[in-house]
Amino acid sequence: MAIEGGERRTHVEGQPQPLLTVRSVSKIYRMGEVEVPALREVDLEIREGEFLVILGPSGSGKSTLLNMIGGMDRPSSGQVLFGEQDLTRASDRQLTLFRRHQIGFVFQFFNLVPTLTALENVQVATDLAREPLPAREALRIVGLEDRADHFPSQLSGGQQQRVAIARALSANPRLLLCDEPTGNLDTTTGAQVMELLEQLNRERGKTVVVITHNALVSRMGDRTAEIRDGRIVRLEIQPHREPARSLPW
Amino acid sequence: MRGPPTILRSLLREIRQRLGAILLLGALGAVGSGLLIGMLAVFYDLDASRARFYREQRLADFSLSLKRAPQSALEPVLRHPGVRHLEGRVRIEARVDLPDSPEPITSTALSLPRVRRPVLNDILLVSGTWFEGSREDQTILNDAFARAHDLRPGDHLEALIMGRQQRLLVVGTALAPEFVYVLPPAGGIVPDPARTGVLYLPLDTLQDWSGLNGAFNEILGLAWDLRPGPLRSTLRDLERELDPYGVTLSLTGEELPSVQFLDNELHELQTSATILPALCLGVVGLVLHIVTGRMVTQQRTTIGTLRALGYTRSFIVRHYLGYGLVVGLGSALAGMALGLWIQSAMIRMYQDYFELPDLRADLYPGLLAVALGVGVLFAVAGTVQAALRASRMNPAEAMRPPAPEKGGRILLERLPGLWDLVPFWGKLVARSIFRNPFRSMVCVLTTLAATALLVESLCMVAALHVMIDHEFRHTSHQDLTLSLREPVGRELLSELGALPGIMAVEPQLVVSADLSRGAREKRTGLTGLVEGNRLSTPLDQQGLPLRIPEEGLVLARKLAEILDVGPGDTLLLRPLTGTRQTRRAPVVAVVDTYMGLGAWCRLEYLSRLIGEEWAANSVLLDLANPRPERALLEELSRRPGVVGVEQRVRALEKIQQLMDQNFGTSLLILILFSGLLAFGSVLNTAMVSLEERRREVGTLRVLGYSPARVALVFAAEIGLLSAVGIGLGLWGGIGLVHLVVQAYSRELFRLPAVIPPEALFQSAAVMLLFVALAQVVVWRLVARLPWLEVFKVRE
Structure with missing residues (x-):
């Protein structure tokens, strides 16, 4: 089984297609003799082009869910389907290729390689991509072209996160997965990062999934899935998305 | 992927950041490869030149x-x-x-x-x-x-x-x-x-x-x-x-x-060409194992990120093997240059030593290729475990902060009374040592090996001095030895004794003879001594003079072993001069000696064995002036029966000259070699320990500890480990001396197992010096550590 990505599928009758489907996924961690359930029978669809917010307090299982969606971990039971491809049955190599071509990750702690410049950190992703954005173009999009030769230690937190977004963007993935992207930033910088994600979703049509504990973020999204104790307790559709700029951060 | 991957630059920059440590490791590797190439190339040169010469002539x-x-x-x-x-x-x-x-x-x-x-x-x-x-x-x-x-x-x-x-x-x-x-x-x-x-x-x-x-x-x-x-x-x-x-x-x-002699030399070259490089490259591998292990632990988030970005497991493996590859390749290439230099220097030395026609330093591409391969192999082997561990990390797991390091109680802590007595910094040291047993062991083992090597070399030099003293000062007291073509009677002795400047004359009879017992047989030289011998006083290894009985033989232990005889046994003896008739001769005593397969008896007894009443074929002379006048030498050599006149002083000077020439340089090289081995390994251990405990260092600095006091914690750790290594190394060295002495017990000569206390002191002092040098470097690293940063950066 090969998971191929690249071209966008056409929308049928204007309805967004499910890009990725999570079907009764459970994840149980075993710590010695104790079993700790992190996810319990979670069902979720991620639709092409949407801005999905997964909201929950710390320890609710939202990062675990993101790991399942991003092909970073395997569920204990249930299925994760990308289009028609079953990720739960994919080999390690297939999952690696899936992440390489379909997913762009943005992490709470930025996870830049400290010994590489901003530009090189983006190139780490474009090196692998089939149809990458030029790394400088990705930096231009996030407004950091003049910081291309700076090392992470020479950048502010917000700038580092923008480099991370440029990196996620540059491989031209279909899905951007953002794990607490503002969790380590002050409110002003956080707001700027959220605006950037909003812009990528609106102007470039990227499907964006944001994990957050900040309820305010859900006002930006098309939908919000609220997760508690490993279960999705609420799934809400916003008829009217509010622009990030207008939110009281 | 187009061109070299960008992440490669990160590898190169990390190498640049750790350049000091990596250069040190590289130098150690280069010495290893250099010795391998140099010594084996010399071995091939000598062996080929010898084989060609033997064949063509x-x-x-x-x-x-x-x-x-x-x-x-x-x-x-x-x-x-x-x-x-x-x-x-x-x-x-x-x-x-x-x-x-x-x-x-x-x-x-x-x-x-x-x-x-x-x-x-x-x-x-x-x-x-x-x-x-x-x-x-x-x-x-x-x-x-x-x-x-x-x-x-x-x-x-x-x-x-x-x-x-x-x-x-x-x-x-x-x-x-x-x-x-x-x-x-x-x-x-x-x-x-x-x-x-x-x-x-x-x-x-x-x-x-x-x-x-x-x-x-x-x-x-x-x-x-x-x-x-x-x-x-x-x-x-x-x-x-x-x-x-x-x-x-x-x-x-x-x-x-x-x-x-040539065979022995080649054999020793081959042995050294195996042991010394293996030691160096082994240490490089072990230290790289520790360093890259630490690196992978430190970079788990980067590894997780790379995996999340879609880098494969095999890419991660290759990335971390890259460190070994760079160190291995770099050191092997430097080792090639060093090896070629060693080769040409050693060949120049051997050209003085051996009379071989076309002894020259040839280039051996195959050897260079093998040395390159071996150098890379050791270094890469040192990184394999870390690389595999990195590749096995699950990306999701690698992104999470690491589980707190195992902080279980070490054995010492379970002895509450004792543990309470240990000061605070002592506890830090003890925990660091016991929680990283592998690292501690490598540190101990390398200082052990370096010390043992040094002890062994110093003791071997001492052994040679003892042997030479024994042969030239304690058992020989004559100033001149006259060799005679034919055995002569007593008349010559009185003639010689009458010459001016001659204080004493002592005859000897040396006869080649076949000694046998059952199926065992050996040809050796029998020395006949007169009663009351003063100028030639063979001693055993305890320094006791051999008492030669009127009848029977005293045998060197090695000869007795070959013939499987002991005191009380009887041998068949057939002299190769005179009547050449086989006689029975009792073995009276067996003694330990350093050189040859000696056998001694009374001159009169030996004379009878060859069918003479009294005969001598060499004469020892004691002179008033140990450096004889030309006139006396000419007077002696004019006598027709005299075929040789040898001065003891000259032979001794020749040996000492050779020892001074060769041993000085070899010892210096060996001291530097052992020092580099200890310094490299100790410093790397300390650096890894320092990197691992940056937070601890920061905390201590915040609490008001000076860099020197913080460095003391590391100094104590290294000091303790290397002290154990050096202590064990002294024992190991003594063991090694006994092993080498056994291995060198040949028919030609045997070395005594001499362990002079100063050899132990000197070895320990040299090692401590290099460990102290490493300490100075650590102190400077601690002083320069940007300790406030430690708290800003998320590890």
């Missing part, structure tokens, strides 16, 4: 010395199925008188065909020509001797051959395969080209002068089967068949002293 497979064998005696022997070829030649002792040497030089005259044709043990002309015409008075000299006395073709020299003074014209100088390592015929263990003359003369001339017309006194031969067993048995058959012609000595080619 047709070194005989065996030789037999006899009284006199006519040409006709060779015919039946040639039919022996084991014999491929036989040739006869004449070998006699000669005495060369040169204006630049006060005493005559004991030399060997050897025959060669007058008209050049290939013979066994042929010579290779270095200068001049072969014999010309029918002149009697022409000679070809061994080249080293000619060089030492600045003799050239066209020069003349005076020689006493069979009692007749001859003025000889030097027509050429030459090298010979049987004299590659030229030992003086009068004895000694170091080459002394100036005292080692070999004169080649036309066969008919030498036969005429020595009264051997149409006959030979030495037979050289080639055998079909060169395995030691069959060759030895062929030789025994020949000895029996030629017995009527008075066989005095039979040697296989391998038993020639020159061949043996």
Whole structure:
């Protein structure tokens, strides 16, 4: 089984297609003799082009869910389907290729390689991509072209996160997965990062999934899935998305 | 992927950040590869040059010395199925008188065909020509001797051959395969080209002068089967068949002293070329194992991110193996340059040492390739475990902060009373040591190995000094030794004793004899001593004088072992001179000695064994002035029976000169080698420990600890580990000395296991010095650590 990505599928009758489907996924961690359930029978669809917010307090299982969606971990039971491809049955190599071509990750702690410049950190992703954005173009999009030769230690937190977004963007993935992207930033910088994600979703049509504990973020999204104790307790559709700029951060 | 991956730059920058540590490791690796290349290349050079020389000049497979064998005696022997070829030649002792040497030089005259044709043990002309015409008075000299006395073709020299003074014209100088390592015929263990003359003369001339017309006194031969067993048995058959012609000595080619010395040297080279590089490269591998292990732990988030970005497991493996590859490749390349330098330096040394025709430093691409491969292999092997661990990390898991490091209680903590007594910093040190057992072990093991190596080298030098002192100061007290061509009676002694400047005269009788018991047999030299011997006082290894009984033999332990005899046993003894009749002789005592396979008895007893009433064939003289006057030397050497006059002081000086020349440099190199080994490993251990405990360092600094006090914690850790290593290394060194002494117990010589306390002190001091150097570097690293950063950066 090969998971191929690249071209966008056409929308049928204007309805967004499910890009990725999570079907009764459970994840149980075993710590010695104790079993700790992190996810319990979670069902979720991620639709092409949407801005999905997964909201929950710390320890609710939202990062675990993101790991399942991003092909970073395997569920204990249930299925994760990308289009028609079953990720739960994919080999390690297939999952690696899936992440390489379909997913762009943005992490709470930025996870830049400290010994590489901003530009090189983006190139780490474009090196692998089939149809990458030029790394400088990705930096231009996030407004950091003049910081291309700076090392992470020479950048502010917000700038580092923008480099991370440029990196996620540059491989031209279909899905951007953002794990607490503002969790380590002050409110002003956080707001700027959220605006950037909003812009990528609106102007470039990227499907964006944001994990957050900040309820305010859900006002930006098309939908919000609220997760508690490993279960999705609420799934809400916003008829009217509010622009990030207008939110009281 | 287009071009080299960007992440490669991160690898290169990390290497640049750790450049000091990596250069140190690289230097260690380079020394390892350099020694491997240099020593093995020298081994190949020597081995090839020797093999070529032996083959082209047709070194005989065996030789037999006899009284006199006519040409006709060779015919039946040639039919022996084991014999491929036989040739006869004449070998006699000669005495060369040169204006630049006060005493005559004991030399060997050897025959060669007058008209050049290939013979066994042929010579290779270095200068001049072969014999010309029918002149009697022409000679070809061994080249080293000619060089030492600045003799050239066209020069003349005076020689006493069979009692007749001859003025000889030097027509050429030459090298010979049987004299590659030229030992003086009068004895000694170091080459002394100036005292080692070999004169080649036309066969008919030498036969005429020595009264051997149409006959030979030495037979050289080639055998079909060169395995030691069959060759030895062929030789025994020949000895029996030629017995009527008075066989005095039979040697296989391998038993020639020159061949043996060269063999020994090659063997030692090969051993050193294996052990020293393995030690260096092993340490490089172990330290890289620790360093990359730490690196992977530190970079787990980056590894997770790379995996999340879609980098494969095999890419991660290759990335971390890259460190090993860079260190391995870099050090192997530097090692090549070093190795080629070592090779050319050692070859220059050997050119002085061995008389080989085309001994040169050749290039061995295969060896370079193997050394490159070995260097890379050790380094990459050191990174394999870390690389695999990195690749096995699950990306999701790698992104999470690491589980708190295992902080379980160490064994010491379970002893509450004791633990409470340990000061705070001591607890830090103890925990760091016991929670990283592998790292601690590597630190201990490398200092152990380096110390043991140093102890062993210093003790070996001490052993040689003891051996030389024993031979030249404690057992020999004569100033001069006169060798006589034929055994003489007591008259000569009183004659010599009457000469001015001679204080004492002591005769000796040295006879070659076959000793046997059952199937065991050995040919050796028996020394007959007079009662009340003062000038030659053989001692055992305890320094006790040998008491020689009136009847019976005292044997060196090695000889007794070979013959499987002990005191009270009886041997069969057949002297190879005189009546040559087999007698029974009791073994009275067995003693430990350093050199040769000695056997001693009373001179009178030995005289009777060879059918004489009283005989001596060498005379020891005690002089008023240990450095004899020229007039006395000339007076002594004018006596016709005298074939050699040797000064003890000169032989001793020659040995000491050689030891000073060679051991000084070798010891210095070894000290640096051991030091680098200890310094490199200790410093790397400390650096990894420091990196791991940056937070701890930061905390201590915040609490107001000065850099020096913080460094003390690390100093204590390294100090403790290296102290254990050095302590164990001293024991290990002592063990190593005993092992080496056992391995070097040869027929030719045996080394004593001497452990002088100063060797232990010196080794420990050198090691401590290098460890202290490493401490200074650590202190500087602690002082420069940006400790406030530690709290800002999320690890």
